[in-house]
Amino acid sequence: MNISKQEAQESLTEIESAIARTRRAMGLHGGHILMIWGIVWAIGFATTQFCPRDAGWVWLALDIFGFGGTWICAVKSRARFHRPGPNRVGLAWLVLFGYFVLWNFLLQPVNEREGIAFSVTVFMCAYVIMGLWLSRVLLWLGLAVTALTLAGFYFLPAWFPLWTAITGGGALFFSGLYIHKSWK
Amino acid sequence: MTELNPTIHQPARLKIMASLVALENGAQMDFSSLGKLLKLTDGNLGAHLQTLEEAGYIKIEKKFVERKPRTLISLTRKGRYEFEEHVAALKQILG
Numbered sequence: 495m496n497i498s499k500q501e502a503q504e505s506l507t508e509i510e511s512a513i514a515r516t517r518r519a520m521g522l523h524g525g526h527i528l529m530i531w532g533i534v535w536a537i538g539f540a541t542t543q544f545c546p547r548d549a550g551w552v553w554l555a556l557d558i559f560g561f562g563g564t565w566i567c568a569v570k571s572r573a574r575f576h577r578p579g580p581n582r583v584g585l586a587w588l589v590l591f592g593y594f595v596l597w598n599f600l601l602q603p604v605n606e607r608e609g610i611a612f613s614v615t616v617f618m619c620a621y622v623i624m625g626l627w628l629s630r631v632l633l634w635l636g637l638a639v640t641a642l643t644l645a646g647f648y649f650l651p652a653w654f655p656l657w658t659a660i661t662g663g664g665a666l667f668f669s670g671l672y673i674h675k676s677w678k
Numbered sequence: 679m680t681e682l683n684p685t686i687h688q689p690a691r692l693k694i695m696a697s698l699v700a701l702e703n704g705a706q707m708d709f710s711s712l713g714k715l716l717k718l719t720d721g722n723l724g725a726h727l728q729t730l731e732e733a734g735y736i737k738i739e740k741k742f743v744e745r746k747p748r749t750l751i752s753l754t755r756k757g758r759y760e761f762e763e764h765v766a767a768l769k770q771i772l773g
Contacts, residue, residue, distance in 0.1 A: 495682040502771035505692060512696035512716070516707075520700075521713055574711040576750050578704040676754065 518676075521629060522569035525673025528635075530563040532667025539610070539659035546606075554567075590620050607654050611647045614638055614662055635669045680767040683760055690718060690726050695761045698736065698753040706750035707738065727751060735760055740745050 541552045597610045618636040625633025641656040646657035735757030
């Protein structure tokens, strides 16, 4: 079987784009999960800012919504792409969440502002690490939200929860929307 | 010198194989997801999958996932090897 150099190049390009398309399709549910947590952060931190007395139960309800939505997305993804063995990305998030609870207990951030900065930066650290392996969108998202969180922590102490609702929640939601639109 | 594989080189089958290579070893892709991804009709996709299955390059399994019947497709070890050989032959042509 003989083909020209141009045909060989076209075939290789086709192979690369098919591989990239599949990888993006596998990560599509990640975009939906980002959107869910963007909504959770936006509503949760805005409640912390404006209705601090109701923040406890609102966060509880939002976390149930967040974990429930994440579970549904994971199940849907597993139906499309059936992987052998455990879901390592899911397990990694579970481990991080466990350590986050442990660090919170050990370090006990002394005020609300420190608690928010601690929570956001721990999870953004995970996005940066995931971004190094999976996608640049996650890498830049993690770095940008960390930088915005530090800026708000030092320069907008009185409005820090609202600042986090807008920057953190907004960044998660819109990067999820970007993945949803462009990775389809 | 490695040879081009005529079974794999057909454009639709090349895309099918490339999509399955992107999955980790042993992972499976749902039939309808593969069709949507490659913009192939069910009939067209089914025919190409049959050719690849007969060549021993892919494995087609029907099972229930989340209580729904699914047709799951995965690459065999032979399929992965033959695909890599095909890519090597393409690169050789480019020099």
